[in-house]
Amino acid sequence: LYVPKLKSLKIITNNLYGDIFSNKFISTLKLLKDLNYLDLTDNKIGDDDIKPFSEFLKTNKSIQTLLLDLNKMTSRSGFFLADALNKNHSIQSLSVNHNEITGSGLESLLNVISNNTQGLVHLNLADNKLQKDDFNQIATFFNANPSLQILDLSNNAINPLCSNVLGVNLKKAKYLKCLKLNNTKMNEESGPQFLSFIHETNVEELELDMNIFG
DSSP states (O other), rough: OEEEETOOEOSSSOOOOOHHIIIHHHHHHHOTTOOOOOOSSSSBHHHHHHHHHHHHHHOOOOOOOOEEESOOHHHHHHHHHHHHHHHHHOOOOEEESSSSHHHHHHHHHHHHHHHHHHHHHEEEOSSOOOHHHHHHHHHHHHTOOOOOOEEEOOTSSHHHHHHHHHHHHHTTTOOOOOOETSSOOOTTHHHHHHHGGGGGSSEEEOOOTTBBBB
């Protein structure tokens, strides 16, 4: 894989995990000094793989877009990614769609993002089986006025109580321009609760596909 001027690398659905990922692949990544786009979607990458990968990310200054969708990451991976982002302000877009980064790992990740005024502007948390406490953490994240501009929470069920908490705090996230809430099971009760706060925000793009507003 060593191509000195390589800028974009996609390795999707290749079972790239375990020893090959942690040792051989990461060693190769260290040689790609100009790489700014890395897509590792659907490779069964788990928490034990993310730990050494986060150590690599701490010193990498070239990757700006990182896609880790459809893998095997849980709350532990949230801690490792947070640790990496705390040292690496070069990554501007992070997608962890279709994993299970919840609980304290999600909280750690959001805390690091909210405390760094430079760095991540696009975060995809779609389809992570987020629960009530996770949405409360996201509301707290909004309240901290992070520099995030694009947030995707699609494919996570949002009940009326969570939609109200998110809406109340959304207006405090002044940098947020694009919010994606597709297929979140928002209905004729939770939808209006959330939307009643939109006029107080700076959101310019809102996605609400596949909900049940009635």
